[in-house]
Amino acid sequence: MTDTTRTAVRTEDVWKIFEHDGVTVEAVRGVTVRIDPGEFVVLAGPSGSGKTTLLNLFGGLHRPTRGRVWVDERDISNLSEHDLSRLRLERIGFVFQAYNLLPILTALENAEFSLLLRGVPADERQRRVRALFAKIGIGELEDRRPSKLSGGQQQRVAVARAVVGEPALVLADEPTANLDSVASGALLDMMTRLNEDLGTTFVFATHDPDLMARARRIIRLVDGAIAPDHRP
């Protein structure tokens, strides 16, 4: 029976196999999973379990070797590079472990970047970013370059950049890995609030216990596959 319920992201028997110098690595092996809109989900597992690769498959940063991936009910498995770029721009937000803000832009410019690419007028962009900055407590930092921000502040800007376009899905890879416990806690509070207030779907790849403790669902991965005792 076909499930017609809308999902934020789902996969069907998705595989990702890398080959380097004749060595084959099955990073993701036959994962079938669905994540509904508004979920706050953690992909957990030891290093090398395929968390990041699966997250990259969700975000169209990797193409599946086999199987299919849908984002917002759109099959992205065979999308062109151009369409994938458009999808990432309009439907997906990314938060990276190393913040990855653009050093040449201010906090506000970083956060409004995807809106700018989408052609949102300047007034509207700035109104939305400022409202979000105020909500997450970095309103006074909008003119600072990343080099003038702490790690926690940079990651907040990165989260703002990810959610400001109201994407179907925010993918966060080890977002708290470089933060101390205070900054990490504040960031998690903020993301939890955004999830609750805005209904943004968050999918994390992490082994941070604090983050896992806040997750409403944990998908455990072992050797690239969903752990046998786990029912996603």
Place this chain on the structure above:
Amino acid sequence: MMTRLVLLMHLALRNLRRQARRSVLTALAMVLGLALLVFTRSLGDGAHETWIKAGVRLASGHVAVMNPDYLPRRAIENRLSGAAAQAALTALARPELAPLVETAAPRLELHALASSPRGAVPVVVYGVDPAVEPAFSQLDIRLVEGRTLTAADRLQAYVGVGLAQRLHLQLGDRLVLTTQGADSSIADQLVRVAGTFRSGLPEVDDGVVHIPLATAQAWVGVGNDVSSVAVLLHGSRETERVVRALATALGDDHRAVALPWQTTTPELDSAVKIDDYGNYVFHFVLLLIVALAIVNTILMAVLARTRELGILRALGLRRRDTATLVLFEGTLLTTVAGLIGALVGLAVTFGIFRHGLDFSSFYSGEMTAAGAIIEPVMIPEFRLDHMLQNVAWIVIIGVVASLYPAWRATRIEIAEAMKFEG
């Protein structure tokens, strides 16, 4: 679309500013390269202009109006009618052409035998208008002894110093010129040496005689016909324009054509082209070095920003956007550096060296090439078209040199770029 391009331009500018030291150093290489290009090209243009003018002064001018069959035998039967010569002179005096013309000299060129009691040698006799010839050939300033021809002269001759020596001629000595007349009969003309000149060109000094035009016309019986009307222009670049205007003015006269100096003095044209070719090779090497500097800088910038370009892609920038970004950076850098380089080049060339670069200390006597005396002082010439070409070349090279780094930027895999520790 426009928003995206503006954004990319904005990012390119900021990236260049972020790597200010690297950008400035690369720009400096380009500024120096272009300044050198402007300097050498201006000097080359000036030297060529001087060279061409020196060559055509002693030949047929920048433009020569003559019988279409006159070249290459230069036989008297293929002369230009007096009416056609007058039509050409009238056309050259018109307001649209007059400002371009330095002088125009009707000439009757005759191949003759010059005899004195001490011997006989073949010569080229030019029947010239004493009123305009000095301004044309400038042989008056090359006077060695005696005087130049005047309008009152009839049987006087102005001869090359080498010829005078070969025939042991002194001022006032008689010289018999023998040639074939218009009616194919042998005609003699007795003249006296009024003065001698040294042009510096052996073939001129040893074998050229100037006599009054009217005397030459009467001698060979051609009425008021001439061999050609030689036109000296202020600049060789106006040659084509004057040739076209004269062709129109000469209309249906099929016995008269206006020919550019490249046709009447092909050896000079070839020499200039060969010299140009050498300059092109030098300029090519210069621009290649500039291109390598750009490739290096932009490629380094791309490789160092692998992670950043990956982020941009993850945020929704397309592959072609990253290529455009890199192209913008290369183009911006080269355009700004190109404009500054052009200004620096102009300032150095026409500020410091406007009176020319003097190589006379390297000269021993006259240096000649392709029938022209090479002046020891090279005076730069400003040519707007060449200046625009120089800047255009730098910009084109900037774009071309950025293509490879731009292509590399499009090859970045986002997930791999995220692992990059730039």
